[in-house]
Amino acid sequence: MNFKKFFEICEEKGIAESQIVISRRKSTSIRLFKGDIDSFNIADAQTVTACGIVNGKFGSATTQKLTKDTFAYLADQILVAAKFNEKEGEASLFEGSPRYKKGNVYDESLAKTSTEKKIEILHQIEDAIYAADPCVTDADSVSYSESDISDEFYNSHGLKLKQKSNYFYFLAGAVCKKGEEVKTFYDSFIDCDLSKFQVEPFVKKIVDGALKKFGGAPCEAKKYPTVLHHDVISDLVSAFLSSCSAEEVQKHSSFLEGKLGEKIASSKLTIEEKPLTKNIYFSYFDAEGVATKNKVVVKNGVLKTYFHNRETAKKDGVESTGNAAWEGSKIGIGCGNLFVKPGKQSFDEMIAGIEDGVFITETAGLGTGMNASSGDFSCQAEGFRIRNGKIAEPLNLITLSGNLLTMLKDLKAFSNEPILTNNAISIADAYIKKMPIGGM
């Protein structure tokens, strides 16, 4: 696309500064069901997101309709949006950071691997799930997805930034039946290097995960010493991080308001954001074109920074932290590639001192069960009882409730085995002093 033409049209229409981001997403997804390819999807679509400044006010528009009139359409919509914008202060577009730490995380070999090879792996997964145990009745959602993403960022200040990435994603589940009892377990594997994926451990985890659930029952409702699986604590820490948004803080809807520099969690909690780590979550510029940087968010329980875009940074008199992200039609705040400092003990050592506790391995309904402003949450959960320092009987249809700040203050330890979870957080299993568990 000739982005310069867009800037010309904007200028003609009175848009003082303008910006355009062209995103192209190509993807393939394949799903097997009982030995056959049940669905095969391919896609190639472009989205153009543009914004501009008119009389100091910000306006934006998005389209996927690419015709000769696209640029004029976008410019007209920017004019309308800016005309009605009543936000205080003078908006501007970014002129550029002094230095960008570009990196290449695009894996050429993934794109070159044949579709047949990927289908062959799916067959191996499905066959292995069925062969793993006589209780397996179905291998569900055995699927492979691959995405190829490119983003081009241009603005009228001459800033030009490009980023390209790709990744693949295997998903599979096992349905196991014993009498009338049906149990399921699903897992996924995401990376950009196909050689890292191994069928055997992937399938073993899925089938074992389902089999271990047989006989699960609720426990007595009370507060228990609680160990949270890395996927569970990852979801909770992700919700905590959304409250680190300076926008939420400035708008009085974050429980972290006024807590910068204060001890808000146990000294066992240290969180760093490292967007420049070269993995699938790598990103060297944000939605405003600001260079991203690695930073400490929480150090030994003390809150060190909020996440800022240029607007919130200006309000607080600080520099943008490079955390601008599109939220619908406005520039909001986001974060990614987070690393939570692991502990020193293995999982077994960590739970050895728990006489009567619970190990929560899965939750459901946290999306709606979380009050992000107060940090209160309540959701469905399952897992295992911990008795005399060992994992004991399975627990099913229980609830996990709590408050994020209380939970992080009660954090006793992380194990020494961090995993990079699907919400871009590297985190280990966590031991919380006590949490309310609902059941019988």
Next chain:
Amino acid sequence: MISKKTAMMVLNAALATGGDYAEIYCEETNGEGILLENGKIESVGKSQSYGCGIRIFQKNRSVYGYTSDLSLKSLTALATSLAGSFEGERLITVTNIKKQKVKEIGKIEDHLLDVPVEEKAALLRECYEETKAVDPRLVRIINGLTSTERTFHLFTAEGETAKYFVNTEERGRIAMQAIAAGADGKIEVSFSAPGKSDGWHYFKDVLNTKEEARKVGEKAIMFLTADECPSGRYTVVIANGWGGVLFHEACGHSLEATATAKHLSVFSDSIGQQIASPLVTAYDDGTMPYEWGSNNIDSEGNKTQKNLLIKDGICKGFMVDKLNGRRLGMPANGTSRRQSYRFAPTSRMSNTYIAPGKDSPEDIIKDTKLGIYVANFGGGSVEPTTGEFNFSASEAYIIRDGKICEPVKGCTLIGSGKEVLMNIDRVGNDLALGQGNCGSVSGSIPVNVGQPTIRIKEITVGGRGGRLE
């Protein structure tokens, strides 16, 4: 969006390798979102979704692809690439395309996208003022109005003559959120977002926006002093309207052919069997004029229907799309839906509700000695294979001696669909619907959930408040 000539060439490219059904779905959706923060316009966003999806079946196998480039070259390349997944001789050559009549179930004259931004913003400001007047502890008030108009052109081919449908859907949703901050640092949130497939007059003159706005403020303030919800197994009375999310999660998803056709649902082989209390009759009805989850036709060109799911506790049917209908040996019944051209369609709910019973809601409360009254919900989820579901209450109260008493917060209800449906022991006469967006394999789609007031004899309640006494 594309000519009949282009459509015919693309359909024939799609059917070249033995496909027995091909479909082209071209879509243009124009959207507008107006967002106010504390009475001031924060953003006016315009968006345009545009593209085309092609789907081909060969018996029970399906392939799907989409692109935002609607040129003949791009679409033919996509169709040829998809057809390459099948091996076989051509079974169908399309020689003719016949336009089909699409009956509008709710005609809209006053299109939301035609209303000036100023007018819509003025309504949102009124809502803001109403909420703000409730209490000075309301520190953040967000008001939004989203308007969408989607037009799709659908070509379906199963024989020489392909069918051609043109359909337009319009929807609007007004969102109100209030955030209250207490002196002790507590923050509470309340939210409401009524929606309709209707024009501007509905939001301006029919919907009582001021009352909605006031209630949102009052509830956020009320939660500041509410106790934590108790945990354990209790009798629970669920209010009408949004309470229907219980049926949506506990049963609705498990009756979608997406789950039942592969025997991956707890209700896979349940037709003719009792799966709920005899007091329960339930429908999925995509034909309700102007309702949030309604459509003239589904994503495969079928007219929407009023589908009976459960009659007096007996399972009577599923929601069936074309592909899963082949697997089940059942006809499609107008329930194939998708978020956009970026998703292949499948069987989904539209307006799903439990039919009204005989009890008055007052009597149901009066006859409950100790329990929990859930007045509103945040949403929920289900695992259809096990039937285990959860949903979180956004507004709940303790019932003591037949009266609604103190409010409680942080309440989650969990259970298995089979158990909870059998445990419904009272059904009220006050059916109402509530609007939400449902996320599943074919994306996020607008749905109505609905029910009259119902009572569940016993269900697991999770909260931080200890035992209910």
